Amino acid sequence: MSEPGTVALTVKHDDSVQAIAFSPDSTRFASAGSDSLLRVRPVGIGVPLDMPVDGSVTGIAFSPDGSKIAVADFESVSLRDSTSGAVVWQGPLDPGNSVNTVRFGANGQVVAVTDTLVAVLDQATGATVKRITVDTPLIADVDVSRDGTRIALAIDERHGGNHKFAGSARVLDLATGTEVGKLTPANAVHAVAFSPDGSRVLCCSADDTTRMFKAQGGAEEWRVGGEAEDEVTSPNCVAFDPKGKWTVVGGSDGFARIREAESGEERGRTPKLIAGQPSPGAVTHVAFSPNGKHAASACIDNLVRLFNLGGEKVYEVSTDEVLTMTFSPNGRWLGVGCFDRALVIDNGEANQG
Known part of the structure; x- marks a missing residue:
């Protein structure tokens, strides 16, 4: 049995x-980026697979049944067979x-997003089922609801010809393209995350706030941070607990905070700093x-941390700069992508499930 924090x-x-x-059964791990191959590797025993790509891969996703991989590679989208690499x-x-x-x-359709466009593609043919144009300069982050029917967008309006310090979090119905909810903080929105049931959205903004709002209608339920509070946390990344009770928010102040989903109240934070110890620097990813x-x-201190709801450390692993991070569906593994490698870290059997 591996110790938690072992690079597997x-x-x-x-x-x-x-x-x-990760594949839905957590037995395969795919990684890609700026070189010419998408690599699929077994987590354990199995056959490795390399798929040629153009070398600008920014997104990959396994289909719900694990048989296909969708790939965002520069201006194109492709669907590949996950065991042979054949292009569908x-x-x-x-x-x-x-x-x-x-x-x-929903229904296995592929959702692809650029800076200004959300497209829904037929899985069998790649034909565009729905095109939704977003009339602002930049989609900074997205999340798809668990049932696949809605998409949440983080909008950053600090770019383009109409440069301004503004933004919004929006919820769109993917079948119709209709906007069903919208929240407008005082500045750009960095990140969004759906609650497990899709009824609420967590977002964070450059106005130093973290907010929860209703997906349908956009009514704000709570906010923390902002000019009225002394502590500046600079939140920039968020994630929802799969059971809907907790959230985690990463800030440029160096802390990842566990907050109650119902109230926004802080339950714990990491790392636990010793008095006089400098901040580790901005948190860039949370999950x-x-x-x-x-x-x-x-974090930009090149440490990946696993911690409990009170912020107590389970492990720290030294890495290069982390560019992307995700848990396996079974929770046993944590995957990270860095400058010249991808890692799968063992969370330990006790932390699985």
Whole structure:
């Protein structure tokens, strides 16, 4: 039995790893980025697979049954067979604009997102089922509801010809393209996350606030931070507990905070600093384990941390700069993508499930 924090798998790359994904059964790990191969590796016993790509992969996702992999590679989206690497279909989404994200939506459809476009694609053919144009300069983050019917968008309006310090969090119905909810903080929105039942959305903004709002209608339920509070946390990444009770918020102040989903009240934070000890620097990624008992954070101090709801450390693992991070569906593994490699870290059998 491996100790929690043991690196179980290292996948070497020739450049930055910007996209990773686990298969639904947690037995395979895929990684890709700025080099010419998407690599699929067994977590344990199995056959490795390399898939040629153009070398600008920013998103990958396994289909719900694990048989296919969707890939965002520069301006194109492709669907591949996950065991052979054969291309089912491939084509440009929005010529001149890079695809930043791919996910699977309702009925296995592929959801692909650029800076200004959300597209729903038929899994069998790649044909565009729905195109939703977003009339602001930048989609900074996305999340798809668990049932695959809605998408939440973090909008940053600090870019483009109408440069202004503004933004919003929006919820769209993927079948119709209709906006069903919207929250507008005083500045750009960095990140969004759906609650497990899809009824609420957590978001954080450059106005130093973290907010919870109703997906339907956009009514704000709570907020923390902002000008009225003394503590500046600079939240920039968020995640929801899969059971719907907790959230984790990473800030540029160096802390990842566990907050109650109902109230926003802080339950714990990590790291636990000694008096006089400097901050580790900005937290860049956070994620919640599938069992809801632990969360993970990555920071610019090049440490990946697993911790409990009170912020107590389970392990720290030294890495290069982390560019992406995710848990396996069974919670046993934590995957991270770095500059020239991807890692799978063992969370231990006790933290599985």
